[in-house]
Amino acid sequence: MRAELSPSQVEQLAALRRAVGELGSVVLGLSGGVDSTLLAKVCADELGKRALAVIAVSPSLPTREQAAARDLAAEIGIAWREVATGEVDDPRYAANTGNRCYFCKHELFSRMVAIAAEEGYQALAYGENADDAGDHRPGRVAAREQHVCAPLAQAGLAKEDVRALARHLDLPVADKPAFACLASRVPVGHEVTPDKLAQVERAETALWDLGFDHRVRVRHHDTIARIEVPCELLAAVVDRAEAVAEAVRAAGFEHATLDLAGYRRGGGIATGAGTALPLARQG
Structure with a gap:
Protein backbone atom coordinates (compact mmCIF):
# COMPACT_ATOMS: atom_id res chain seq x y z
CA MET A 1 0.00 0.00 0.00
CA ARG A 2 1.32 3.42 -0.93
CA ALA A 3 2.12 5.86 1.86
CA GLU A 4 -0.61 8.44 2.35
CA LEU A 5 -0.02 12.09 1.46
CA SER A 6 -1.54 15.09 3.18
CA PRO A 7 -3.84 17.28 1.06
CA SER A 8 -1.08 19.87 0.71
CA GLN A 9 1.41 17.21 -0.39
CA VAL A 10 -1.07 15.94 -3.00
CA GLU A 11 -1.15 19.48 -4.37
CA GLN A 12 2.65 19.69 -4.24
CA LEU A 13 3.02 16.47 -6.22
CA ALA A 14 0.61 17.77 -8.82
CA ALA A 15 2.54 21.06 -8.98
CA LEU A 16 5.81 19.16 -9.36
CA ARG A 17 4.40 17.09 -12.20
CA ARG A 18 3.18 20.24 -13.94
CA ALA A 19 6.52 22.00 -13.51
CA VAL A 20 8.42 19.04 -14.93
CA GLY A 21 5.98 18.54 -17.79
CA GLU A 22 6.37 22.17 -18.81
CA LEU A 23 10.12 21.67 -19.29
CA GLY A 24 9.50 19.69 -22.47
CA SER A 25 12.77 17.81 -22.21
CA VAL A 26 15.46 17.95 -19.56
CA VAL A 27 18.97 17.00 -18.47
CA LEU A 28 19.09 16.62 -14.69
CA GLY A 29 21.74 15.86 -12.12
CA LEU A 30 21.32 12.59 -10.21
CA SER A 31 23.40 11.99 -7.09
CA GLY A 32 21.33 9.17 -5.61
CA GLY A 33 20.05 11.24 -2.69
CA VAL A 34 16.34 11.52 -2.01
CA ASP A 35 15.94 14.95 -3.64
CA SER A 36 17.51 14.17 -7.00
CA THR A 37 15.95 10.68 -7.03
CA LEU A 38 12.45 12.08 -6.56
CA LEU A 39 13.11 14.59 -9.33
CA ALA A 40 14.41 11.82 -11.62
CA LYS A 41 11.35 9.67 -10.91
CA VAL A 42 8.91 12.45 -11.79
CA CYS A 43 10.95 13.38 -14.88
CA ALA A 44 10.83 9.75 -16.01
CA ASP A 45 7.07 9.61 -15.41
CA GLU A 46 6.25 12.89 -17.12
CA LEU A 47 8.85 13.10 -19.88
CA GLY A 48 9.91 9.51 -20.57
CA LYS A 49 12.70 9.42 -23.16
CA ARG A 50 12.88 13.19 -23.13
CA ALA A 51 14.66 13.09 -19.74
CA LEU A 52 18.33 12.25 -19.20
CA ALA A 53 19.93 11.83 -15.76
CA VAL A 54 23.61 12.76 -15.47
CA ILE A 55 25.65 11.00 -12.78
CA ALA A 56 28.92 12.74 -11.94
CA VAL A 57 32.06 10.63 -11.68
CA SER A 58 34.62 12.37 -9.51
CA PRO A 59 37.14 11.70 -6.71
CA SER A 60 34.91 13.90 -4.53
CA LEU A 61 32.07 11.36 -4.74
CA PRO A 62 32.29 7.86 -3.20
CA THR A 63 32.25 5.07 -5.76
CA ARG A 64 29.58 3.35 -3.65
CA GLU A 65 27.28 6.37 -4.08
CA GLN A 66 27.94 6.46 -7.82
CA ALA A 67 26.98 2.79 -8.08
CA ALA A 68 23.83 3.43 -6.05
CA ALA A 69 22.85 6.27 -8.40
CA ARG A 70 23.25 3.97 -11.40
CA ASP A 71 21.05 1.34 -9.77
CA LEU A 72 18.41 3.92 -8.92
CA ALA A 73 18.33 5.27 -12.47
CA ALA A 74 17.83 1.75 -13.79
CA GLU A 75 15.09 1.05 -11.23
CA ILE A 76 13.29 4.31 -12.00
CA GLY A 77 13.56 3.69 -15.73
CA ILE A 78 15.21 6.97 -16.68
CA ALA A 79 17.93 7.22 -19.30
CA TRP A 80 21.24 7.98 -17.59
CA ARG A 81 24.83 8.77 -18.39
CA GLU A 82 27.99 9.00 -16.31
CA VAL A 83 30.03 12.13 -16.88
CA ALA A 84 33.53 12.66 -15.52
CA THR A 85 33.85 16.04 -13.81
CA GLY A 86 37.14 17.79 -13.14
CA GLU A 87 36.45 20.09 -10.22
CA VAL A 88 39.33 18.62 -8.17
CA ASP A 89 41.72 19.86 -10.87
CA ASP A 90 40.48 23.43 -10.47
CA PRO A 91 42.81 25.31 -8.07
CA ARG A 92 39.88 27.47 -6.94
CA TYR A 93 38.05 24.33 -5.80
CA ALA A 94 41.17 22.82 -4.27
CA ALA A 95 41.79 25.99 -2.26
CA ASN A 96 38.68 25.03 -0.26
CA THR A 97 37.41 28.45 0.65
CA GLY A 98 33.81 28.96 1.67
CA ASN A 99 32.57 28.84 -1.94
CA ARG A 100 34.07 25.49 -2.94
CA CYS A 101 30.63 24.11 -3.82
CA TYR A 102 30.21 26.82 -6.45
CA PHE A 103 33.07 25.43 -8.52
CA CYS A 104 31.83 21.85 -8.13
CA LYS A 105 28.31 22.71 -9.29
CA HIS A 106 29.63 24.99 -12.03
CA GLU A 107 31.66 22.10 -13.42
CA LEU A 108 28.72 19.68 -13.34
CA PHE A 109 26.27 22.19 -14.79
CA SER A 110 28.72 23.08 -17.56
CA ARG A 111 28.80 19.43 -18.61
CA MET A 112 25.00 19.32 -18.52
CA VAL A 113 24.77 22.50 -20.61
CA ALA A 114 27.03 20.96 -23.25
CA ILE A 115 24.96 17.76 -23.42
CA ALA A 116 21.71 19.73 -23.70
CA ALA A 117 23.12 21.90 -26.49
CA GLU A 118 24.54 18.99 -28.45
CA GLU A 119 21.50 16.74 -28.12
CA GLY A 120 18.63 19.18 -28.16
CA TYR A 121 17.31 19.06 -24.60
CA GLN A 122 15.31 22.14 -23.69
CA ALA A 123 16.00 22.50 -19.97
CA LEU A 124 18.39 21.72 -17.11
CA ALA A 125 17.31 20.78 -13.59
CA TYR A 126 18.72 19.76 -10.20
CA GLY A 127 17.36 18.61 -6.87
CA GLU A 128 17.31 21.70 -4.69
CA ASN A 129 14.32 21.76 -2.31
CA ALA A 130 12.57 24.66 -0.60
CA ASP A 131 14.50 24.17 2.67
CA ASP A 132 17.81 24.69 0.90
CA ALA A 133 17.01 28.38 0.45
CA GLY A 134 17.87 28.92 4.11
CA ASP A 135 21.30 27.28 3.88
CA HIS A 136 24.65 28.54 2.63
CA ARG A 137 24.50 27.15 -0.92
CA PRO A 138 27.12 28.56 -3.32
CA GLY A 139 25.94 25.97 -5.84
CA ARG A 140 22.70 27.91 -6.18
CA VAL A 141 24.67 30.78 -7.70
CA ALA A 142 26.09 28.40 -10.32
CA ALA A 143 22.59 27.12 -11.04
CA ARG A 144 21.26 30.61 -11.55
CA GLU A 145 24.17 31.56 -13.80
CA GLN A 146 23.63 28.53 -16.04
CA HIS A 147 19.82 28.61 -15.96
CA VAL A 148 19.42 25.32 -14.10
CA CYS A 149 15.94 25.12 -12.59
CA ALA A 150 14.86 23.56 -9.29
CA PRO A 151 11.39 21.99 -9.76
CA LEU A 152 11.21 20.67 -6.18
CA ALA A 153 11.71 24.14 -4.75
CA GLN A 154 9.38 25.60 -7.37
CA ALA A 155 6.63 23.25 -6.16
CA GLY A 156 7.27 24.32 -2.55
CA LEU A 157 8.63 20.98 -1.39
CA ALA A 158 10.51 21.07 1.91
CA LYS A 159 12.74 18.14 2.85
CA GLU A 160 10.03 16.30 4.78
CA ASP A 161 7.65 16.76 1.85
CA VAL A 162 10.29 15.31 -0.47
CA ARG A 163 10.60 12.26 1.80
CA ALA A 164 6.82 11.86 2.02
CA LEU A 165 6.48 11.96 -1.77
CA ALA A 166 9.39 9.54 -2.15
CA ARG A 167 7.67 7.09 0.21
CA HIS A 168 4.40 7.54 -1.68
CA LEU A 169 6.20 6.67 -4.93
CA ASP A 170 7.96 3.68 -3.29
CA LEU A 171 11.44 5.08 -3.82
CA PRO A 172 14.02 3.09 -1.80
CA VAL A 173 15.91 6.23 -0.75
CA ALA A 174 12.94 7.90 0.96
CA ASP A 175 14.64 7.76 4.35
CA LYS A 176 18.26 7.88 3.18
CA PRO A 177 20.32 10.27 5.32
CA ALA A 178 21.78 13.34 3.65
CA PHE A 179 25.25 12.70 2.27
CA ALA A 180 27.60 15.57 1.41
CA CYS A 181 30.56 15.14 -0.93
Whole structure:
Protein backbone atom coordinates (compact mmCIF):
# COMPACT_ATOMS: atom_id res chain seq x y z
CA MET A 1 0.00 0.00 0.00
CA ARG A 2 1.32 3.42 -0.93
CA ALA A 3 2.12 5.86 1.86
CA GLU A 4 -0.61 8.44 2.35
CA LEU A 5 -0.02 12.09 1.46
CA SER A 6 -1.54 15.09 3.18
CA PRO A 7 -3.84 17.28 1.06
CA SER A 8 -1.08 19.87 0.71
CA GLN A 9 1.41 17.21 -0.39
CA VAL A 10 -1.07 15.94 -3.00
CA GLU A 11 -1.15 19.48 -4.37
CA GLN A 12 2.65 19.69 -4.24
CA LEU A 13 3.02 16.47 -6.22
CA ALA A 14 0.61 17.77 -8.82
CA ALA A 15 2.54 21.06 -8.98
CA LEU A 16 5.81 19.16 -9.36
CA ARG A 17 4.40 17.09 -12.20
CA ARG A 18 3.18 20.24 -13.94
CA ALA A 19 6.52 22.00 -13.51
CA VAL A 20 8.42 19.04 -14.93
CA GLY A 21 5.98 18.54 -17.79
CA GLU A 22 6.37 22.17 -18.81
CA LEU A 23 10.12 21.67 -19.29
CA GLY A 24 9.50 19.69 -22.47
CA SER A 25 12.77 17.81 -22.21
CA VAL A 26 15.46 17.95 -19.56
CA VAL A 27 18.97 17.00 -18.47
CA LEU A 28 19.09 16.62 -14.69
CA GLY A 29 21.74 15.86 -12.12
CA LEU A 30 21.32 12.59 -10.21
CA SER A 31 23.40 11.99 -7.09
CA GLY A 32 21.33 9.17 -5.61
CA GLY A 33 20.05 11.24 -2.69
CA VAL A 34 16.34 11.52 -2.01
CA ASP A 35 15.94 14.95 -3.64
CA SER A 36 17.51 14.17 -7.00
CA THR A 37 15.95 10.68 -7.03
CA LEU A 38 12.45 12.08 -6.56
CA LEU A 39 13.11 14.59 -9.33
CA ALA A 40 14.41 11.82 -11.62
CA LYS A 41 11.35 9.67 -10.91
CA VAL A 42 8.91 12.45 -11.79
CA CYS A 43 10.95 13.38 -14.88
CA ALA A 44 10.83 9.75 -16.01
CA ASP A 45 7.07 9.61 -15.41
CA GLU A 46 6.25 12.89 -17.12
CA LEU A 47 8.85 13.10 -19.88
CA GLY A 48 9.91 9.51 -20.57
CA LYS A 49 12.70 9.42 -23.16
CA ARG A 50 12.88 13.19 -23.13
CA ALA A 51 14.66 13.09 -19.74
CA LEU A 52 18.33 12.25 -19.20
CA ALA A 53 19.93 11.83 -15.76
CA VAL A 54 23.61 12.76 -15.47
CA ILE A 55 25.65 11.00 -12.78
CA ALA A 56 28.92 12.74 -11.94
CA VAL A 57 32.06 10.63 -11.68
CA SER A 58 34.62 12.37 -9.51
CA PRO A 59 37.14 11.70 -6.71
CA SER A 60 34.91 13.90 -4.53
CA LEU A 61 32.07 11.36 -4.74
CA PRO A 62 32.29 7.86 -3.20
CA THR A 63 32.25 5.07 -5.76
CA ARG A 64 29.58 3.35 -3.65
CA GLU A 65 27.28 6.37 -4.08
CA GLN A 66 27.94 6.46 -7.82
CA ALA A 67 26.98 2.79 -8.08
CA ALA A 68 23.83 3.43 -6.05
CA ALA A 69 22.85 6.27 -8.40
CA ARG A 70 23.25 3.97 -11.40
CA ASP A 71 21.05 1.34 -9.77
CA LEU A 72 18.41 3.92 -8.92
CA ALA A 73 18.33 5.27 -12.47
CA ALA A 74 17.83 1.75 -13.79
CA GLU A 75 15.09 1.05 -11.23
CA ILE A 76 13.29 4.31 -12.00
CA GLY A 77 13.56 3.69 -15.73
CA ILE A 78 15.21 6.97 -16.68
CA ALA A 79 17.93 7.22 -19.30
CA TRP A 80 21.24 7.98 -17.59
CA ARG A 81 24.83 8.77 -18.39
CA GLU A 82 27.99 9.00 -16.31
CA VAL A 83 30.03 12.13 -16.88
CA ALA A 84 33.53 12.66 -15.52
CA THR A 85 33.85 16.04 -13.81
CA GLY A 86 37.14 17.79 -13.14
CA GLU A 87 36.45 20.09 -10.22
CA VAL A 88 39.33 18.62 -8.17
CA ASP A 89 41.72 19.86 -10.87
CA ASP A 90 40.48 23.43 -10.47
CA PRO A 91 42.81 25.31 -8.07
CA ARG A 92 39.88 27.47 -6.94
CA TYR A 93 38.05 24.33 -5.80
CA ALA A 94 41.17 22.82 -4.27
CA ALA A 95 41.79 25.99 -2.26
CA ASN A 96 38.68 25.03 -0.26
CA THR A 97 37.41 28.45 0.65
CA GLY A 98 33.81 28.96 1.67
CA ASN A 99 32.57 28.84 -1.94
CA ARG A 100 34.07 25.49 -2.94
CA CYS A 101 30.63 24.11 -3.82
CA TYR A 102 30.21 26.82 -6.45
CA PHE A 103 33.07 25.43 -8.52
CA CYS A 104 31.83 21.85 -8.13
CA LYS A 105 28.31 22.71 -9.29
CA HIS A 106 29.63 24.99 -12.03
CA GLU A 107 31.66 22.10 -13.42
CA LEU A 108 28.72 19.68 -13.34
CA PHE A 109 26.27 22.19 -14.79
CA SER A 110 28.72 23.08 -17.56
CA ARG A 111 28.80 19.43 -18.61
CA MET A 112 25.00 19.32 -18.52
CA VAL A 113 24.77 22.50 -20.61
CA ALA A 114 27.03 20.96 -23.25
CA ILE A 115 24.96 17.76 -23.42
CA ALA A 116 21.71 19.73 -23.70
CA ALA A 117 23.12 21.90 -26.49
CA GLU A 118 24.54 18.99 -28.45
CA GLU A 119 21.50 16.74 -28.12
CA GLY A 120 18.63 19.18 -28.16
CA TYR A 121 17.31 19.06 -24.60
CA GLN A 122 15.31 22.14 -23.69
CA ALA A 123 16.00 22.50 -19.97
CA LEU A 124 18.39 21.72 -17.11
CA ALA A 125 17.31 20.78 -13.59
CA TYR A 126 18.72 19.76 -10.20
CA GLY A 127 17.36 18.61 -6.87
CA GLU A 128 17.31 21.70 -4.69
CA ASN A 129 14.32 21.76 -2.31
CA ALA A 130 12.57 24.66 -0.60
CA ASP A 131 14.50 24.17 2.67
CA ASP A 132 17.81 24.69 0.90
CA ALA A 133 17.01 28.38 0.45
CA GLY A 134 17.87 28.92 4.11
CA ASP A 135 21.30 27.28 3.88
CA HIS A 136 24.65 28.54 2.63
CA ARG A 137 24.50 27.15 -0.92
CA PRO A 138 27.12 28.56 -3.32
CA GLY A 139 25.94 25.97 -5.84
CA ARG A 140 22.70 27.91 -6.18
CA VAL A 141 24.67 30.78 -7.70
CA ALA A 142 26.09 28.40 -10.32
CA ALA A 143 22.59 27.12 -11.04
CA ARG A 144 21.26 30.61 -11.55
CA GLU A 145 24.17 31.56 -13.80
CA GLN A 146 23.63 28.53 -16.04
CA HIS A 147 19.82 28.61 -15.96
CA VAL A 148 19.42 25.32 -14.10
CA CYS A 149 15.94 25.12 -12.59
CA ALA A 150 14.86 23.56 -9.29
CA PRO A 151 11.39 21.99 -9.76
CA LEU A 152 11.21 20.67 -6.18
CA ALA A 153 11.71 24.14 -4.75
CA GLN A 154 9.38 25.60 -7.37
CA ALA A 155 6.63 23.25 -6.16
CA GLY A 156 7.27 24.32 -2.55
CA LEU A 157 8.63 20.98 -1.39
CA ALA A 158 10.51 21.07 1.91
CA LYS A 159 12.74 18.14 2.85
CA GLU A 160 10.03 16.30 4.78
CA ASP A 161 7.65 16.76 1.85
CA VAL A 162 10.29 15.31 -0.47
CA ARG A 163 10.60 12.26 1.80
CA ALA A 164 6.82 11.86 2.02
CA LEU A 165 6.48 11.96 -1.77
CA ALA A 166 9.39 9.54 -2.15
CA ARG A 167 7.67 7.09 0.21
CA HIS A 168 4.40 7.54 -1.68
CA LEU A 169 6.20 6.67 -4.93
CA ASP A 170 7.96 3.68 -3.29
CA LEU A 171 11.44 5.08 -3.82
CA PRO A 172 14.02 3.09 -1.80
CA VAL A 173 15.91 6.23 -0.75
CA ALA A 174 12.94 7.90 0.96
CA ASP A 175 14.64 7.76 4.35
CA LYS A 176 18.26 7.88 3.18
CA PRO A 177 20.32 10.27 5.32
CA ALA A 178 21.78 13.34 3.65
CA PHE A 179 25.25 12.70 2.27
CA ALA A 180 27.60 15.57 1.41
CA CYS A 181 30.56 15.14 -0.93
CA LEU A 182 33.87 13.88 0.43
CA ALA A 183 35.45 17.33 0.17
CA SER A 184 33.17 18.42 3.02
CA ARG A 185 35.34 16.28 5.31
CA VAL A 186 38.31 18.62 4.80
CA PRO A 187 38.21 21.77 6.97
CA VAL A 188 37.70 25.01 5.09
CA GLY A 189 41.02 26.64 4.30
CA HIS A 190 42.84 23.31 3.99
CA GLU A 191 43.62 22.14 0.48
CA VAL A 192 41.43 19.47 -1.06
CA THR A 193 43.46 16.85 -2.95
CA PRO A 194 42.57 13.55 -4.64
CA ASP A 195 44.75 11.74 -2.08
CA LYS A 196 42.83 13.21 0.86
CA LEU A 197 39.50 12.37 -0.75
CA ALA A 198 40.58 8.80 -1.41
CA GLN A 199 41.81 8.46 2.17
CA VAL A 200 38.47 9.65 3.55
CA GLU A 201 36.56 7.33 1.23
CA ARG A 202 38.63 4.32 2.31
CA ALA A 203 38.07 5.12 5.98
CA GLU A 204 34.32 5.71 5.68
CA THR A 205 33.85 2.62 3.53
CA ALA A 206 35.68 0.57 6.15
CA LEU A 207 33.39 1.93 8.87
CA TRP A 208 30.30 1.17 6.77
CA ASP A 209 31.64 -2.36 6.36
CA LEU A 210 31.88 -2.59 10.15
CA GLY A 211 28.13 -1.95 10.27
CA PHE A 212 27.96 1.80 10.93
CA ASP A 213 25.44 3.60 8.75
CA HIS A 214 25.86 6.46 6.28
CA ARG A 215 25.69 9.07 9.02
CA VAL A 216 29.30 8.34 9.91
CA ARG A 217 31.81 11.00 8.88
CA VAL A 218 35.60 10.88 8.87
CA ARG A 219 36.96 14.43 9.07
CA HIS A 220 40.45 14.84 7.64
CA HIS A 221 42.93 16.64 9.90
CA ASP A 222 46.21 15.70 8.22
CA THR A 223 47.42 12.60 10.12
CA ILE A 224 44.35 12.59 12.39
CA ALA A 225 40.92 11.21 11.52
CA ARG A 226 38.12 12.80 13.55
CA ILE A 227 35.15 10.44 13.45
CA GLU A 228 31.63 11.80 13.83
CA VAL A 229 28.58 9.61 14.42
CA PRO A 230 25.14 10.45 15.84
CA CYS A 231 25.28 10.69 19.63
CA GLU A 232 23.27 7.49 20.04
CA LEU A 233 26.08 5.60 18.29
CA LEU A 234 29.00 6.99 20.32
CA ALA A 235 28.95 4.05 22.74
CA ALA A 236 28.91 1.56 19.87
CA VAL A 237 32.06 3.13 18.41
CA VAL A 238 33.80 3.04 21.78
CA ASP A 239 32.80 -0.61 22.23
CA ARG A 240 34.53 -1.41 18.93
CA ALA A 241 37.36 1.07 19.38
CA GLU A 242 40.18 -1.26 18.35
CA ALA A 243 38.45 -2.38 15.14
CA VAL A 244 37.49 1.21 14.26
CA ALA A 245 41.00 2.50 14.91
CA GLU A 246 42.53 -0.32 12.88
CA ALA A 247 40.19 0.38 9.96
CA VAL A 248 40.97 4.10 9.98
CA ARG A 249 44.73 3.56 10.23
CA ALA A 250 44.54 1.09 7.34
CA ALA A 251 43.05 3.94 5.28
CA GLY A 252 46.23 5.95 5.82
CA PHE A 253 45.65 7.98 8.98
CA GLU A 254 48.07 7.75 11.90
CA HIS A 255 45.51 8.48 14.62
CA ALA A 256 41.78 7.83 15.03
CA THR A 257 39.71 10.03 17.35
CA LEU A 258 36.01 10.17 18.15
CA ASP A 259 34.28 13.55 18.33
CA LEU A 260 32.20 13.48 21.50
CA ALA A 261 29.95 16.25 20.20
CA GLY A 262 28.55 13.72 17.72
CA TYR A 263 27.62 14.11 14.07
CA ARG A 264 26.40 17.50 12.90
CA ARG A 265 25.97 19.00 9.48
CA GLY A 266 28.87 21.19 8.51
CA GLY A 267 31.22 19.50 10.96
CA GLY A 268 34.06 19.97 8.48
CA ILE A 269 33.57 23.71 8.08
CA ALA A 270 35.69 24.75 11.02
CA THR A 271 39.13 23.43 11.84
CA GLY A 272 38.24 23.18 15.52
CA ALA A 273 35.57 20.82 16.78
CA GLY A 274 34.20 19.24 19.91
CA THR A 275 36.25 17.24 22.38
CA ALA A 276 37.99 14.33 20.66
CA LEU A 277 38.56 10.94 22.29
CA PRO A 278 41.47 8.80 21.04
CA LEU A 279 40.13 5.40 20.05
CA ALA A 280 43.25 3.37 20.67
CA ARG A 281 46.53 3.78 22.49
CA GLN A 282 48.94 5.53 20.14
CA GLY A 283 52.63 4.78 19.92
